[in-house]
Amino acid sequence: MENLSKPSSEEKTALKWFNTHFLEKHLQNYFNDKQLSVASFDINSGSGKRDNFASALFRLNVVISNDSNCSSTKILKLIVKTNLEASGCLSQAISDFDIYGKEIEFYRDIAPQIQNSLKKLNENFPLTAIAYGVDTAETVMLLEDLVESGYRLTSVHEGFDVDGAKLVLKRIATFHAITAILQQENPNIFNNFKYGMVTRHTDSYNTFYTTGLEIIIEITSNWPEFTVYTEKLKKLRETLIEKARCTFDIKPQHFNTLIHGDIWINNLMLKFKKKPTELEIEDVILIDFQYTCWNSPANDLQFFFNSSLKESLRPNCFDELIEYYHQQLVTFLKRLTYKKSIPTLEEFKAQFYERSFYGFIASCFEQPAMTSEETEEADMRSLLGVDEKSMNYKRSIYRSPKVQDKLRKLIPIYDRMGLFN
Template identity: 25%
Template sequence: MVETQQGDERQRDIPPPPSWLDKGLIQQALCNGGEENLQVAALDVTLPIPSGENYSSTIYRAKATLTDGQHRSFIVKGPSPGATLANMSSEGGVFQREAELLGTLIPQMQALLEDAAPGRFPPLAPRCYHHGTSPVEFLVLEDLTPAGFKMANRKRGLGLRHSLLALRTLARFHAASHALLRRQPELAEKLGNTWRAMYNTMETFVKGEMGAAAEACRSWPGCEDYADRLDKFKVVAIDKFTELNDAKPGAFNVITHGDYWVNNMMFRYEEGELKEFRAVDLQMSHAASPAIDLIYFLSSSVSDLIHEHHQDLLLREYHWELKETLELLGLQAPSLEALLSAVDVHGPCSLYGVISRPVLKAEKGLDVSAVYGGDHSCLVPVYELPDVKKWMQRVLREYVRKGWLPA
């Protein structure tokens, strides 16, 4: 997960950049991008992401001044300084996974889309210029901000226009990835379930979030049943989530984004009009049902109004775009009924989005390192906020009705 503030480049008292993030690294990125004749004269490295708000990596912005006076800007991802989060990154192999996606698989997916409909489909994600594992794991990516991309307001949640654009792009991503899996079926195993890879760490975190949510529910009159259900479900939640994130043989599988929420999305505007979209942070990607991304997005990222009244519309629009794109690729999409059935089957996974949403939308980014160590006390006050209380009561009531939060 990555959190930041829109366009906020305020000066911060930050430590010097790591020694490995030097002119040589950026010079190699330029060469990989086809600009081998350009030379880096100076490099300015900043931390655009506040400390504690990106949980499994550290994000740097590297602005290079070239010998001919031109400038280039890159986003560089390195390991988290925290031992727990560094172990989480290593346990899940998230750097290698994102490097594989951005460096190899997404360019292949983009090529499939371009061959099917030249000029129709914009890029799905930022370009990867360089990646490696020595002296540390790192990624050098396209910096989208100079082109005018920025994040939406995570506290408010996405409105209808932003939600539709995000889901249409997700449908294209899923369609192209399904076509790639058809051509390279071995990818399903290679992109193994990240929930299985990160089982131990995620078990502690999920139990912590559910425990904090249950503690809050127990203090709300009439919500004791929700607390009992959450306390009971947290014991088996990690196993349920892990099982549902497996790619099922013979099912309609795609390469999921894996962490499709508002702060992993960049939007570009022209004169106030929404124009383009890019998905970022693909560390949790794996082969699974498309329902995994859909339910996490709907439960974590859309505004309360959209979540309450327009989920059906969003799912129908997603399906329409998926069907259209797959037809261009010479493939057939599952029916709308089959898609909605998959959403229902995978519905319990959206509880992860439900319990994470208040944390993701907290007024200030939370340093959740302690939660990975088993201490969820920092989360309880977040669930006690009045708007969170109102939202969770409505959603948990709905999930009990649907059977997603069993007794």
């Protein structure tokens, strides 16, 4: 998020419509001030390739004034998020998941209601960035630059400790509780948020999982002590996609709500308070709502636990963290007067562990890609591709000693859980 280089030629293409008139229209609407004018603006690239696989991010400094002579001005710092031109399998995936349309609708219609709910609860923490404007025609969002308020991304190689994880879980529980209430008040509010990262709606991401499994099998085939596991992984070829899809099947008897759908360390903006000998997380804001969907909140926890915790906590601290999350969820649901059945701790634990196969997907497929080195090949096209270049890139991910150490640790655990049966 600290990259301030000028936009590349590909990014300039994505910004060909961006001008003063566009900014004035949206900022006048947000501030409800028709006299507001844009004196000038400067735009720079806002992220690395891995920070946002399917979008273009830019940092925007806007000089605005609300008098005709521009005698009094102030600088507004924003993030511009828009689509990148895509082709082939990536274009199909973007269309199938409607990731841009869904995120625009979230920031336009859902995020303001979430913030209003927080105000009613007298909670003074934000859950999302402010949206200064969204534009469906140009597929763009003008968002608050959270860095200006002291938030930042942390390294994808840094996992959360228990205290940090609990703060994230409190924010996730608040998000889940509020959106459950929004659906209680308006049953149709999330009609366009049907599909998560794993779905029966499309096969667009299947190659990412099937090729990942083949590479894992290639690796474990060279480990004599893993012969039993390798044979089970080979049999998993037949059921991998179905098992993954089952984790996202809606079960009406379970507690369901709007889930973030992609909760990992790079989609969490953190504010730190300095202590004498260490940094302590003070606040967390959720970003990137492209895979937000109506589903079991257990899937958010499975993804977060298996992608973003310190290795020493997986899976040893899962029960402790589930209990903390459940406590927070119940508290906020009761404060918001939730009228439906609230799951007991044991019911929610069962809901979580029923979806353990999604934990396998998160830790053995998603996390290796998330934490890979940022190279020219590190993009969504390569992750979805099956050509030689894409396969070589994916093999390079799994050649990492850290990734292989995780496979050695986790595959036996998942086997004992019966996930490969």
